[in-house]
Amino acid sequence: MGFKCGIIGLPNVGKSSLFNALLGLQKASSENYPFCTIEPNIGRVPIPDIRLKELSSINKSKNTINGQIEFVDIAGLVKGASKGEGLGNQFLSNIREVDAIIHVVRCFEDKNISHVYNRIDPISDIEIIDSELILSDISRIEKMLEKIKKSLKSSKDEHQINFTTLTKVKSELEKGNILNIKDLNDEESLVIKNSGLLSYKPLMYVANVDEDSIDKGNSFSKLVEGFSGKKNVNYVKISSKIEEELSSFDDQKEKEALMESLGIISSGLDTFITAGFELLNLITFFTSGPKESKAWTIPIGSSAPDAAGTIHSDFKKGFIAAEVINYKDLINAGGEANAKNLGLVKTQGKEYIIKDGDVVLFRFNV
Numbered sequence: 001m002g003f004k005c006g007i008i009g010l011p012n013v014g015k016s017s018l019f020n021a022l023l024g025l026q027k028a029s030s031e032n033y034p035f036c037t038i039e040p041n042i043g044r045v046p047i048p049d050i051r052l053k054e055l056s057s058i059n060k061s062k063n064t065i066n067g068q069i070e071f072v073d074i075a076g077l078v079k080g081a082s083k084g085e086g087l088g089n090q091f092l093s094n095i096r097e098v099d100a101i102i103h104v105v106r107c108f109e110d111k112n113i114s115h116v117y118n119r120i121d122p123i124s125d126i127e128i129i130d131s132e133l134i135l136s137d138i139s140r141i142e143k144m145l146e147k148i149k150k151s152l153k154s155s156k157d158e159h160q161i162n163f164t165t166l167t168k169v170k171s172e173l174e175k176g177n178i179l180n181i182k183d184l185n186d187e188e189s190l191v192i193k194n195s196g197l198l199s200y201k202p203l204m205y206v207a208n209v210d211e212d213s214i215d216k217g218n219s220f221s222k223l224v225e226g227f228s229g230k231k232n233v234n235y236v237k238i239s240s241k242i243e244e245e246l247s248s249f250d251d252q253k254e255k256e257a258l259m260e261s262l263g264i265i266s267s268g269l270d271t272f273i274t275a276g277f278e279l280l281n282l283i284t285f286f287t288s289g290p291k292e293s294k295a296w297t298i299p300i301g302s303s304a305p306d307a308a309g310t311i312h313s314d315f316k317k318g319f320i321a322a323e324v325i326n327y328k329d330l331i332n333a334g335g336e337a338n339a340k341n342l343g344l345v346k347t348q349g350k351e352y353i354i355k356d357g358d359v360v361l362f363r364f365n366v
């Protein structure tokens with residue numbers, strides 16, 4: 001199961017630089033990920049997780065295998081994309097396939113790098129892209145409503161909820177608003193989830209700043225930060241160009257020298273990847289033993305058998321029980337044997353909902 005974040009934005013804002021930085025990172029961990037570029041514009045990266053490292057060390061695991069997420073570098077959108085401008089339809093359909101949207105915004109000045117609209121103005125850049133997503137959704141909803149209207153005559157109840165929800169959403173989108181999915185009831189949010197609308201995908205703005213602003217940001221990134229706060233959208237600041245350079249180093253010493261000259265202690269990519277992961281509404285559970293410690297990602301609310309199924313379909317089919325302990329309890333107990341003595345490992349049945357940080361051993365019949 002792939003969980004995908006799409007990287008979008010206007011042309012020349014730093015999307016591919018960010019994507020290349022992520023790819024460079026995989027080279028460093030190529031042991032676990034022998035081949036991670038799935039397609040030229042799709043890359044899979046390990047999710048940083050300190051808990052996994054701790055588990056691996058306490059169980060003296062031979063291998064440590066991180067969870068993974070995919071990033072897709074989607075070509076630049078321009079004004080009019082929803083009307084097909086600049087291959088707009090194709091790019092919008094690429095966005096439809098991702099689970100979350102990472103919107104890169106240009107927050108750096110550089111006379112040598114042209115801006116499609118010849119000015120640096122992050123808020124109006126954001127508004128251009130956001131309104132293309134909204135316009136594309138409005139025309140999608142119009143087509144859906146046409147179809148539903150025909151079905152309404154025959155089987156009213158079934159289609160009524162789709163009709164009312166989409167009509168309500170459309171009228172808000174026409175005002176430029178996106179209803180908060182948390183304010184919709186369960187039935188309504190299910191309609192939205194099944195509708196393939198772009199404006200309802202989890203969203204994050206990324207302010208791409210120049211190398212002098214990595215630490216404190218700049219006047220442009222502050223505007224984006226303020227705007228994100230107002231719109232209740234996630235926000236991260238990064239310098240794509242520097243991250244691309246840093247992740248291209250094979251030599252750790254050279255890398256550290258560059259970081260020192262820039263006055264930074266760590267790469268911003270970990271923060272970026274973690275933010276992308278959080279956007280996807282997933283949780284992590286672990287399997288851990290002397291052979292390997294491994295992080296698995298599953299949607300929030302997954303049951304024990306569903307979690308077992310991500311490891312192997314047989315685990316789900318033949319599920320008997322799950323031996324579960326929270327990773328912190330396991331670490332605090334100093335290992336599995338003592339945790340068991342202390343009664344911290346609980347046997348859970350098929351109704352159990354997996355929690356973030358659970359360390360699980362599945363018992364099953366094949």
Ligand SMILES: Nc1nc2c(ncn2[C@@H]2O[C@H](COP(=O)(O)OP(=O)(O)O)[C@@H](O)[C@H]2O)c(=O)[nH]1
Pocket residue numbers: 009010011012013014015016017018076108109110113208209210211239240241242
């Ligand atoms: N000066 C400067 N240039 C940058 C920065 N980020 C990206 N660039 C450059 O801008 C150009 C376009 O970047 P790219 O990542 O290809 O943009 P994309 O069109 O959004 O994929 C490249 O030459 C990058 O090196 C930055 O923070 N500062």
Ligand SMILES: [Mg+2]
Pocket residue numbers: 015016017075076
């Ligand atoms: Mg590009």
